[in-house]
Amino acid sequence: MSKILDEHVFTSESVSPGHPDKVCDQISDAVLDSCLAKDPKSRVACETLVGHNLVVNAGEITCSGIDSINTEKIARDVVKEIGYDRKELKFWHDSFEYISRIHGQSPDISQGVTEGEGLFDEQGAGDQGMMFGYACNETPELIPTPIALSHRLLMELDKIRKSGKIDYLRPDSKSQVSVKYVGGKPQYITTVLISHQTNDVPLDKIREDLVKIAKDVLEPTGLLRDDTEYYINPTGKFVLGGPYADAGLTGRKIIVDTYGGVGSHGGGAFSGKDPSKVDRSAAYYSRYAAKNIVAAGLAEKCEIQVSYAIGMARPLSINVETYETGKVDNVKIQKILESGQIFDFRPAAILEDLNLLKPSGWSYIDSAKYGHFGRDMFPWEKTDKVEQLKKAL
Template sequence: MNNDFMLSSESVTAGHPDKLCDQISDAIVDHALLQDPNTRIVAECAVSTSIVFIASMFESKAVMDFANIARKVIRRIGYTKKAFNDKTCSIITSLKELSPDKNGPYNEHQMSDSEMDEVVVKNNATIFGFACNQTPAFIPLTIWLAHKIAIRLDRAHLDNELPYLAPDGKVQVGVEYKNRHPYRIHSIIVQACQESADVPTIEKLRDDVRARVIDAAFADEKIGLDDKTRIFINPDGAFVTGGPASHSGLTGRKKAMDTYGGYARNSDAALSGKGPLRIDRVGAYMARYAAKNVVAAELAHECEVQVSYSIGLARPVSIQVDTYGTGKIKDQEIEDIIGSLFDFRLPAILKKFNLRYLPNKANGGMFYQKLAVYGHFGRTDMELPWEVTDMRDKILPFSGR
């Protein structure tokens, strides 16, 4: 990537069909873990007109009504109209009960170091974590703004601020960079779905979305809109109904918006729909944790951490760092620091972040499904254990400060 460039990132509202699928999949994960923290589960979902299809493999003591879980998510998101709703959609399931793990369940909080070395990963994975100092949340400005506008669009619908809006919507934000730093807002595109073709006029929708969604989202941003910023709101005219009645959805399709908006790499594996025993999900959280603490300690303006796992091994086979030329010390030295301070073994990650127990009553039993929309990283509305910078002080001695 050049030092001077324009990058755009996309976000969608909770009612977008792909994100509907992610939330249903993670609601199933939440429901199972709430009853049985030792659950092994993978859940995938597809939606189309009037149909929801759920496929899941699991080993769990939890009692699960997959159809009821899905209907609750659909209703919470706001799909109550005739075209698609929780009461009339057909739900089809394909369920497979897994054989018990030959190693049996384990309690990571009571394991010794040598015992952790005996727990191997069950799938190959190369995952990425990234952080930068462009925003207070240590994520790129493009995806930060795209999520922020999408959240405002969702709230305008759910809070009945703009009562004619439907649950489905899409946002894209383009930012110009100079010397790898955000310089100005290049463009904003908002595709807001409305319930019917006759309410309101397209002119009113554009005025409302500009004032109540876009301008409101930029009210406290350091880099604001200027007279050259290109703003498009429903450029093709009315976008009516939307959701599964208009286009299909699938779990795991929005990996860039789940991570870093295309500014940095992400794994080819989905994050949502997997229990915390899947290294391709939780390893991404540990990689983000390491990258964020490196940037918080000011060892680099940007940091990407790549971690590779192989089936049958407990520890990663590779940890690599790329600071895009922004590091105060060599990337190899940062790799050594990360390797010495951060434990990437599966039980260690589970223990560090308490991942089996996060869908508890304190979180309303909804932890993972909340992650399934507006990104898994850089969240300011959730207390995410991989977002804390408690390792900063341990890294600081290496920063030369």
């Protein structure tokens, strides 16, 4: 692993629930939530496409209550809840054409995942691949500063939009925050970028309002400076947005969903997949382990890679990297993870440990906006293994 540059600027972006790709993620995860509510053993791989007056669902679903699940109604309800609820937005919940091409899961995949049906007795991984989890002590959320701040901006803007406090805001928006690092530590914010869909109002008014909101959100961090630059709707106009202006697909914002480009990514998306798919569940569990390691003070930064073969329960490999910030040797942490004593990376154990089949106090659609990491509502964000790790290491 290369050392972190002594001085550099790192940038991360976030996108709002009204962004076309995020509309898709939320529809896909709303379908997943409905399936798991009917049948916790559901197998779901639901993809969504949105475009000009169009929503398409495709993929594989095996669920004992599937006949009573109205995927079209789910899609329309999600679109309405996001805020595409009136004709003037060009794309809205009452008008779009809906197409479904959903079918059952392949039996060849099912036998490798279902306990007792494949070559191995245990429930196997739903696919091959490698997944990563990451944590650092830069923010209270234990995620990198640029992505944390990008999410915070959009959460506040969406709250203001829905409250009607600023009545010209529309659902589609993006944010981007650039942070200067020195010696691996965030020092100050160099630039803030917000592109927000609006009614046709003067750009000067939009810039004045949104810069004020950005400063209110970011000032408490102590990272703003007098020379921090703000870019608001830099094309000069952003009235047409959402699926009317740009097509969207499930799983196309994997960096927004994770750590904003910090660390590594295995390439797998999350939304629309039930947790038998290790693309999702093992990435959550890797984050869970990495966050507890950092919360325990064993490292300032920690990245965990885990890899699987489809149909096999035990990971093929587990790798730990602390970027020279570890208080104990990486190999010692790795051996603890491999032992399964504190964290058990077998798919069935992950489902049980994080209660992923019967969410309580959260739902998968919650994870489809503002990133999957850094909010305490999710079970993979708990730090209940800290004392065990300290004792073991």
